[in-house]
Amino acid sequence: MNLKRWIARREANWKRLDALLRQIEKRGLKSLSALEIRELASLYRSVSGDLARARTHRVGDRLIQNLQTLTARGYSQIYQGSRHQEWQSVRDFILWGFPAIVQKTRAYTALATAIFLGMGLIAWWFAWQDPVFMSLMVPERLIETVRDGKLWMGSILGIEPLASTNIMINNIRVSFSAVAGGVTAGLFTIYILALNGLLIGAIATLVGQNGLAYPFWAFVLPHGALELPAIFLAGGAGLLIARAIVFPGKYKRIDALKYYGTQAAQLVFGIIVLLVIAGLIEGFFSPNPVIPDSLKYLTGGIIFILLVTYCRRRNDLQSPVN
Missing domain, CATH: 1.20.58 (Methane Monooxygenase Hydroxylase; Chain G, domain 1)
Known part of the structure; x- marks a missing residue:
């Protein structure tokens, strides 16, 4: 060479x-x-x-x-x-991307929240009026446990890692089902939101009738401050996909699916993180009998305020101030 x-x-x-x-x-x-x-x-x-x-x-x-x-x-x-x-x-998405997509899709999340809470109120009303409705919504074993003056959360104690993992998996499965339900024109998404709303409304009535509302909500609030918003966001993501199918607007349907599907996928990334954190709290913190109920209420309130503050944040370097 x-x-x-x-x-x-x-x-x-x-x-x-x-x-x-x-x-x-x-x-x-x-x-x-x-x-x-x-x-x-x-x-x-x-x-x-x-x-x-x-x-x-x-x-x-x-x-x-x-x-x-x-x-x-x-x-x-x-x-x-x-x-x-x-x-x-990844860092930029966590800091700015997820709050931005939550704000952009807030109308769909609000609709999903309204469906859940509306059905919860309906279940609460009917469960107070009709014991048969309660038995249709809540397993008989659970009804008997509460009427005996006990809650069922104690079963988590001693198996916290396993329980936490199972809770995460179940919540992620439900959320994914709500998102995927968008391909049924949103019908399955609405069904999941309505069913879970009916269930929580009926259980709220059950514990209220038996004088266990205070410890029940003390258990729910710390992890529910993340878990419930995550489910609402998942419902909103499913409704986004339904919007692309039913009302594509100015887009061709395939383009609408790409556009709204991308937004739904971005929501899913954040939803998974919220549910993982919620699962850890539900497995290790919420059922812990050593922690006073008042502290659990306080913790749930702080977590919810932090979540709302986080989701409302703006990147002023990228987003114009209205």
């Missing part, structure tokens, strides 16, 4: 890769255009090949060392830099 001719032919690529890497090192990967990023990847592969050839033909320690340094810089920016960008994207 003619060393001088080979260096002359390849040197332009080395210099161009060095220039792109210097730009990234100073201003970050985002400073490159899409074409420059593709060029960066192509040059990195080319220079890696040059390094292998230089080692094979023993063209000189200094040149090999320079090519090694160049390829190491390229690897760091392309692979480790991309991972850094991914983590940065």
Whole structure:
């Protein structure tokens, strides 16, 4: 191999890769255009090949060392830099992206909340008036336990890790069902919201009739401050998908599904995090008999206020102030 001719032919690529890497090192990967990023990847592969050839033909320690340094810089920016960008994207979504999508889709979440709470009030009213309705909504075993003056949450004690995991899985399954129910034009989503609303309304009546409302809500509030909003958000996500199917508006139906489906998917990412945290609280904190009920109420209130504050936050650098 003619060393001088080979260096002359390849040197332009080395210099161009060095220039792109210097730009990234100073201003970050985002400073490159899409074409420059593709060029960066192509040059990195080319220079890696040059390094292998230089080692094979023993063209000189200094040149090999320079090519090694160049390829190491390229690897760091392309692979480790991309991972850094991914983590940065995750961080940005947690800090700003999820609150932004919650605000953008709040009308759908409000509708899902209204369905749940409305059916809860209906169940509360009918359960007070008609014991038969109570037996239709609540398992007989649960009714007998409460009428004996006990709540059922004590079964969690001693198996907290298992119970917490099962609670997470169940809540995530219900939420995913509510989201996926959007493909039935929202009918299955509405069914899940209505059914869970009826159930919580009937149980609220049951514990109220038997003088156990205070400890019951002390148990529910700490994790419910996250769990219930997560279910409402999941219902809203399902209604978003239903909107794309039933009322695509100015979009073609397939484009509407892409548009609203993307928003629903963004909600799902945040919903999972909320349900995981809620599951941990429900498994380890809510049923703990050592913690006073008053502290559980306080904790639930603080968690809910923090969640609302978080979901209302705006990134003033990206979002215009109304």
